Amino acid sequence: MFWGYVIAGYGIAAVVLGTYVVSTLRRGRTLSRQLDPEQRRFLDD
């Protein structure tokens, strides 16, 4: 019965973090395309 809670806990974290990461990366791609190269970065790499 304890494994159920462990899986639930790690599962919630995986879903939330995964969603946030994917949406962040996708938003970065969408916005990058709409801007000129010299506007895209705060610093050179």
Add this chain to the structure above:
Amino acid sequence: MNRLVADAWRIARKDLAIERSSRVVGSQILPFGIVMLLLFAFGVDPELQVRGGERSILAEIAPGLFWITVLLALLLVSGRSFAVESDDGSLDALLVSGVHPGSILAGKTLVVAIQLALLEVVVGAGSMLLFGVRVDDPLHLLVVMLSTTVALAGAGTLLLAVVAGYSGRDTLGPLLVLPSMAPVLIGATAASGAALYGTGSDGAAWTWALVAFALLYGAAGIVSAGALLEDV
């Protein structure tokens, strides 16, 4: 320094004059406190006694209800404090005339504190009359009420200044003020319980915590006033 204090006092007197002529405190804020007292009596049966105790449940939880009422009133009072300014741009006029922003915030804090204190007197008297609340240690209670009032007024003025001039401030204000003030509420409830009934051994520690909150939030408002009020 004298100039700052004198300006703060002038702002406070101006706002007090506005409040006196508008009669909002007498006709709206104090009745709000009385309505809350009645609502609490409807929500918690005043006849119910604490098991094996000599007080009603309502009297037992009165400190918490009291401070919840004051906290909600804080939203109304400090919201007004900036609404009277930002509506017609008189805040800008004050700043242009060379009044230090810290004086403005200090003056407004004082006015909010005075209005809250009035409400506390009315709601406190009402709790004694209607709920059967007794006071063991009036001096202790006075210290608790003074420091909590200053902490709430300071923080309320500061946080409402953050959203001043924004059209959604009526709904955002509570989100900022209520969670930030919850530790003060917890402390005030515990310390007032100790002052009223001598319950709990931690009344003194909480009272010191409240004094610290009062100093902290009083000072925070004055220090950050420049950043909040000088809009470009």
Add this chain to the structure above:
Amino acid sequence: MTTVEMPPARSVPEHTGSRLTRALGGAVLVTWTLWLLWGLVLSPADVVQHESVRLFYLHVPMAIMSSVTFSITLIGSIMVLRNGSVFWDLMAGVAAEIGVMFLGLVIATGAVWGKPTWGTYWEWDPRLTTAALMFLVYLGYLVIRRLDMDPVVRARRAAVFGIVAFINVPLTRFSVQIWNSLHQETTISLTDTQMDGAQLTSYALGMLAMATFLAWLLVHRFRVAWLEHAMDESGLEKLIRDRRAEGAANEPGGVR
């Protein structure tokens, strides 16, 4: 008609990745693999908490990382008030956003841990209560950052709130001690449990895994915030250009 192809001054990819994020991303993969291997497989179950102790290898590192992000918000807020730095304004907001997400997960995993251990999802314990308050306070901070007002004014106001809000971090961190010194009763303490070597290793790996993940995420999220900022700026510039052109066209004898 010839089109002049201007070579790009430097190649900036159409995403938020770079050598830095790839290096950090590699470190994330390695540390996460080790952490999950130790935390979920190699380390033994606890004598008292059984398998649910494994939730702590996730819960505690995230809690510490959320304090780190709110500290970044504090530093950023101070810098904004000192010199109006756009970098620090964006960084403060980005850090708070990630911190709120972490803190939400800390509360959620704590509740999932509490059910088998305490028998209840929620306990009015000082740590839980103050953590919930901190979550709401920083949620308020994120709302301030999205207010529709002048960006400079908004940055300063958010900064003031970002500094005031930080009081919740030590309050939550030391809540158990503060309340325990007030009340004499003892609450369940994490340090009571005996930790063996593999459990300690799981904690350490969890810290490392979350720290590298936070660094990787901060860089990406900051770059997105910078892109959003650049979009707003270029939108404003275009607006001004259009207005100027309009004004010139309307002028008598102006450019047609």
